[in-house]
Amino acid sequence: MFADRTKIIIRSGKGGDGHCSFRRELYVANGGPDGGDGGKGGDLVFEVDEGLNTLMNYRHKRKFSAGDGEEGGKRRCHGKSGEDLVLKVPPGTVIRELKSGKVIADMSGDNKRQIVLKGGKGGLGNQHFATATMQVPKYAQPGKPAMELEVLLELKVIADVGLVGFPNVGKSTLLSRVTNAEPKIANYHFTTLNPNLGVVDLDDSKGFVMADIPGLIEGASEGAGLGHEFLRHIERTKMMIHVVDVAGTEGRDPVDDIYKINTELASYNKDLANRPQVIAANKMDLMYPEADSLDRLKAEFEPKGIPVFAISGVSGQGLAELLYYVSRQLEQMDSEPVVFAQEYFPEDELIYEELPYTVTVEEGVYVVEGPKIEKMLGYTNLDSEKGFAFFQRFLKEGGILDELEQKGITEGDTVKMYGLQFDYYK
Numbered sequence: 444m445f446a447d448r449t450k451i452i453i454r455s456g457k458g459g460d461g462h463c464s465f466r467r468e469l470y471v472a473n474g475g476p477d478g479g480d481g482g483k484g485g486d487l488v489f490e491v492d493e494g495l496n497t498l499m500n501y502r503h504k505r506k507f508s509a510g511d512g513e514e515g516g517k518r519r520c521h522g523k524s525g526e527d528l529v530l531k532v533p534p535g536t537v538i539r540e541l542k543s544g545k546v547i548a549d550m551s552g553d554n555k556r557q558i559v560l561k562g563g564k565g566g567l568g569n570q571h572f573a574t575a576t577m578q579v580p581k582y583a584q585p586g587k588p589a590m591e592l593e594v595l596l597e598l599k600v601i602a603d604v605g606l607v608g609f610p611n612v613g614k615s616t617l618l619s620r621v622t623n624a625e626p627k628i629a630n631y632h633f634t635t636l637n638p639n640l641g642v643v644d645l646d647d648s649k650g651f652v653m654a655d656i657p658g659l660i661e662g663a664s665e666g667a668g669l670g671h672e673f674l675r676h677i678e679r680t681k682m683m684i685h686v687v688d689v690a691g692t693e694g695r696d697p698v699d700d701i702y703k704i705n706t707e708l709a710s711y712n713k714d715l716a717n718r719p720q721v722i723a724a725n726k727m728d729l730m731y732p733e734a735d736s737l738d739r740l741k742a743e744f745e746p747k748g749i750p751v752f753a754i755s756g757v758s759g760q761g762l763a764e765l766l767y768y769v770s771r772q773l774e775q776m777d778s779e780p781v782v783f784a785q786e787y788f789p790e791d792e793l794i795y796e797e798l799p800y801t802v803t804v805e806e807g808v809y810v811v812e813g814p815k816i817e818k819m820l821g822y823t824n825l826d827s828e829k830g831f832a833f834f835q836r837f838l839k840e841g842g843i844l845d846e847l848e849q850k851g852i853t854e855g856d857t858v859k860m861y862g863l864q865f866d867y868y869k
Contacts, residue, residue, distance in 0.1 A: 447598040447676075449498050450541060452506045456484025456525030458563030458586025459512030461571075465579070466518075476579065478569040479516045481586045484562025485509030485525035489548060491555045495533035498596050509560075512586055515568045525562055535601045535679070537783055541593040545787035551601060551679075552782045559594075560789055563587030590789055602640055602654035603773055605680035607708070609700055612688045613725040615639065616756035618655040621766060648770045654680065678712060679781040682719045682772060684765075689724035689736050689753070697724065697736050698743050719772055720749050723765055728755040802846045808857045809847055809867070816843075816860055 459481025466474025487509050510525030532538075538548045538559060548557045566584035573580055606614040622641025639655040656676050677683065685704055687697035701722060709716035722744060724737050741751045750768065754761035800813030838844050847858065847867065856867050 447498060449501045449596050450505070450593065451501050451596065452591065452593050453487050453530075453560060454506070454508040454591040455487045455560035455589050456509040456562040457511040457589040458482070458484045458565040459514045459522035459525075460585045461566035461568040461583030462515035462517065462520075462522075463569040463581060463583040464517040476569040476573050477517060477519050478583050479518070479520040479522065480568050480571075481515045481565030481584075482512030482522035482524040483565050484512045484586070484589055485527045486558045486562050487560035487590075488527055488529045488556060488558050489536075489538060489550060490529050490531055491534050491536075491550050492531040493534060495531060497533065498536070498598055500531070501596060508589075509562060511589070512562065512565050514586075515565070515583070519568065519570055522565060524565075527562075532596065533598055535599050537597045537599055539595045539597065540787045540789075540792075541595050543787060544595075546783045546785055547594065547787045547789065548785060549783040554782070560590045560592060563589055592789060599679050600640060600654050600676045601652070601679055603651040603681050604643075604653045604769055605677045605683045606653065606655045606686055607677065607683050607704055608686035609688075609695065609704070611693065612686045612700075613756045614655045614686045617686060617723065617725065617754070617762075618653060620756050620759065621762055622653055643766055643770075645766060645770055648767055649774055651770060651773050653684075677708070677715060680718070681776050681781065682721070682769060683708075683715075684721050684723050684769065686723045686725050687740070688726050689740065690726040690729040690731075690734070691736060692726060692729055698739055701740075701744065719776075721765070721769060721772075722749055722751040724751055724753045725756055727753050727760055728758045800841070800843060800846075802843070802850055804850060808859050809850060809852055811843060811847075811858065811860045820861060820863060 461481050462478035464476070464478045466477045468474060487507070507528060507530060509528040512525045513522035515522045532550055534551060536550045537546060538550070539546055547559055548554065550557070564587045566586040569580045569583045571584075606618060608614055618639060618641050622643050641653055641655075642650055643653050644650045654676060685701055687700050688695060689697050691697065705716050722740060724740055727737075730737070737751070737753055745751055752761050752765040752768070754765055756762075800811055800816050803810050803812075852858075852867050854868050858865055858867050
């Protein structure tokens with residue numbers, strides 16, 4: 444099975460907690476704090492593997508996690524960092540945030556390796572919190588939490604030229620004739636269920652990569668048949684060859700086919716219909732001498748700037764002219780591959796795990812409690828300007844100020860957080 448789309452859950456490593464301990468040695472009275480720092484959590488990394496061509500490795504396992512950082516130790520020992528997790532994907536894989544559909548990374552072109560989720564920073568040990576007024580800090584900083592995200596992996600083939608057309612018009616035969624590809628070929632609909640790639644080599648001209656995109660049907664842009672699965676592979680192509688059965692062996696009208704194909708392309712992605720096109724009028728070897736379908740194709744589309752080439756994938760008629768024309772057109776285009784820009788930045792958009800807390804009112808005093816708040820107060824120096832600013836930001840971003848206002852707090856009311864008590868003012 445060709446796997447070109449799958450959903451997985453990825454998670455970076457949690458930072459290790461800082462350690463709280465004190466120096467204990469013979470003849471050393473009142474040894475100071477010596478708790479070590481926690482290790483950094485592992486990063487979640489995507490890396491291109493040129494030997495892969497499907498996403499099959501991610502069809503049967505859904506969750507992937509990097510290693511957590513270890514807790515710091517006594518005697519200022521630093522915790523071990525968590526191991527990075529490297530996920531191998533084929534070139535052309537696009538990683539999207541599942542809910543929004545925004546692009547996180549496009550593993551194409553020069554982008555061979557990208558850190559998608561960074562591991563949490565390790566917490567500081569209590570050795571860092573000793574001050575002249577607090578020489579025995581009995582707290583350490585917790586490690587930063589891991590980041591977790593559900594993503595959609597989509598494989599969009601990287602080809603310069605895409606062959607498009609209705610089923611059984613001869614795309615696979617054409618690809619096998621002009622490239623080193625070996626697609627399955629038979630005389631029935633939907634023979635090709637997988638995109639096939641081949642390299643076109645030309646004498647005295649630059650070669651290019653051609654992709655045989657599985658046959659379209661009407662309604663493909665709306666997901667009919669395997670429409671979306673097929674159409675996504677055309678998005679990177681710089682140019683398209685519309686292959687039509689000019690002999691009408693199945694009773695289809697080639698002029699009508701071109702219009703229907705362009706309608707499906709425009710419905711799926713308007714930019715696709717505006718890319719350079721060329722028509723390959725295939726199966727000339729089967730056309731009756733009196734048939735006028737080739738003349739009708741030329742009269743209809745060449746005035747619109749879409750050239751028509753009469754070819755036969757079986758006999759080879761007209762193939763050289765078609766391929767050299769395509770090569771010349773590609774040379775005039777940007778040589779860089781089509782790469783999708785990053786739209787979703789996990790570090791900016793992901794909110795670390797919510798801070799658990801409770802807000803209660805006891806005899807007119809607003810009491811805020813919770814393990815995260817207790818830890819935060821432990822490693823924040825409220826006597827310094829920087830520490831107080833951090834405290835204010837913590838109250839705002841954690842939603843605590845909003846919660847207090849919902850409880851009816853007004854200016855001058857008292858707020859109590861463990862050993863800290865203050866009057867509330869906006």
